[in-house]
Amino acid sequence: MSDRWLLRGAQILTCDPDFADLPRGDVLIEDGVIAALGPDLRVDNCRILELDGKLLMPGFIDTHRHTWQTPLRALGGDWTIMDYLAAVRVKLAPAFQARDLYAANLAGALEALDAGITTLVDYSHCIDSPEHADAALAGLEDAGIRALFSYGYAPGARESSALPTPASRMEEARRLRTTRLSSDDRLVRLGIALTEMQIPWESSRAELLSARELGVPITLHCSAWPVQGPSEIQKMAAEGLLGPDVLFVHCTWSPEEDLKRIADSGGSLSVTPETEMQMGMGFPITGRALRNGVRTTLGCDVVSSNGGDLFTAMRLALQVERAQVNAREGLPRALELKAARVLELVTRDAAEAIGLGRRTGSIRPGKDADLIVLAADALNMTPLNRPRDAVVLQAHAGNVESVMVRGRWVKHRGALLDVDLAAVRRRLLEARDAVLERVGGSATLLSEREELTKHWDTGSGLTPAKDAR
Ligand SMILES: [Zn+2]
Known part of the structure; x- marks a missing residue:
């Protein structure tokens, strides 16, 4: 039966x-x-x-989450974007071993399910070896969540990385696409998360084309601070590389023309209100994106700083949008962004944004x-x-x-159901302890900050957001 x-x-x-x-x-x-x-x-x-x-x-759909950071919960409660980059990307990420990623993704995906998130886009940019990728993927699968395992092309910061070149990382994604993630009928499917575009444009182009060749959805952090010169969206548009398979994240500093370009291409945006407001990325652009016709969705981003549920993200996105409009225009006659509309951003619109609109995102016979x-x-x-x-x-x-x-x-x-929560907690605590021990304890986390700031100001062609308006 x-x-x-x-x-x-x-x-x-x-x-x-x-x-x-x-x-x-x-x-x-x-x-x-x-x-x-x-x-x-x-x-x-x-x-x-x-x-x-x-x-x-x-069920809710979280379109931007670095699930691997679950063991770092709340360590960055007072961090700016520079603190975050220095601590997490430079210091902590290289200290993660495969077993830590498994523990992190299993616990993080269960945390999401517990909060009603049935689908997440796991932006997995802590992959240093094939074993890292396999373990991160297994964590999602064992949790029973629907997910895009968005394989991060960002280089591992570890000096002895087993995937030292862009070509080796693209080959590794191909391995997954031709083996464990060859089917698009599975609950966990492959996606690609691009390296942030501080890298040469030629490298970004190669990463994009690799994802297209694999036939999987693309996601990337974008314009979270003012960019000097053409934006990544403008570069992609100039070469006809925008498309409905691209999910941009943040875009807090994107001009109107860039948002129109995303909308015209059928692409989407993930707004992560809590990290954007905390870390100095500027204000979330939920209203501006919607007014420009961009399919807009929401993400939790990182529990190393903030909350891991979309109730919080929905409320923050809605009310900060209203606050900005009210501050600009005075006492409102009516509120432009409606609460009910925000619910669509984490259900139907999010499903469309990640190519799953026919499977999930609404209650409809056949889904x-x-x-x-x-x-x-x-x-x-x-x-x-x-x-x-x-x-x-x-x-x-x-x-x-x-x-x-x-x-x-x-x-x-x-x-x-069907989970030994005590064992999940134990693994998570072990991962936390092991990672912190490898970096010399939590007191060392910001030790690279000054060095990174110098590089940031002088070498990268980027400047951090100073005036978040
Ligand atoms: Zn992110």
């Missing part, structure tokens, strides 16, 4: 343009796929979950069952007057009761 679930009697937010929200409805799931949606479905031979008083909606159940009967959501607004403005990760990925419950009635 096929595996059938009837989720009955929930208030349903479909997040789908063709299917209206239902104040009370049912969803039938067959073999991991949404088979039917409507009020009072009459179905036999299935397991039933009664969801009276609950909210059922598509995979990536669903979450929220405790709408919790005090912080009662009375549920405007459900979409309540999810964006009032809900938190603790309200996520159950989570299903492609028809399989990974969290049920408040508890993650």
Whole structure:
């Protein structure tokens, strides 16, 4: 008999343009796929979950997360972008061994699932050897999350890196594409994360073309500080290299023309409000991107500094956007960016942005069952007057009761399933201890900062954001 679930009697937010929200409805799931949606479905031979008083909606999609930084949680709570680069990219990244990446990705993906994130784009730029890549990938797979494992082409900072050249890293991505990640039907698929474009343009072009040859989605950090000379978007546009398969991250300093170029190409943007505001990258550009027609999504970025759930990201993105408009225009007659719109950025729009629009991102027959159940009967959501607004403005990760990925419950009635959480925690703590020990302890983390700042000011052609307006 096929595996059938009837989720009955929930208030349903479909997040789908063709299917209206239902104040009370049912969803039938067959073999991991949404088979039917409507009020009072009459179905036999299935397991039933009664969801009276609950909210059922598509799982969230985090389009930018460096999952490997999970063991570094909160170390960078007071870090600027320069502190972050000095500590994490220069100092800590080379100290990660394959087993640490496994522990980090397993725990980080479980943390995401626990908070209702059923899909994430894992920007994995801590790969120093084939073993690193295999371990990072295994962590995502063992967690049971849907993900793009976006293989980072950035060079390992370790002097003895097993992947010392761009060619060796591209070859390694090809190995994954022709072996473990050859199928696009798997929950975890391959993507490519480009090296930040401080490298020569020829190298960036080669990385882009490599990703296109592999036929996988591309993502890159972009314009998080003022750029001297043509931006990466302008360079890509000049050579016809923009496209719907590119997900830009940040773009806080992108001029209007660049945003229009992204929109015209069908590309997308990931805004990570919390890191952008903390680290001095300028203000998040959610409203400006939407006004320019850019498909806009949200990401958590790094738990080494901030929160790992999209409730926080949604709220910050919405309210900082409103604050900026209000500061510019005075007492508003109406708020331009609506709360309900923000919910689409982490569901339907995010799925489209990473090429998964036909599989996930909304509740619609034929899509995979990536669903979450929220405790709408919790005090912080009662009375549920405007459900979409309540999810964006009032809900938190603790309200996520159950989570299903492609028809399989990974969290049920408040508890993650099929996972030894004590062992996950133990591995994570061991990874934290091992990495910090290899760098000589947490007191040393910013020791390279001054050196890096000198290089930054004089050698890179870039200047950090000084006036974040
Ligand atoms: Zn990032």
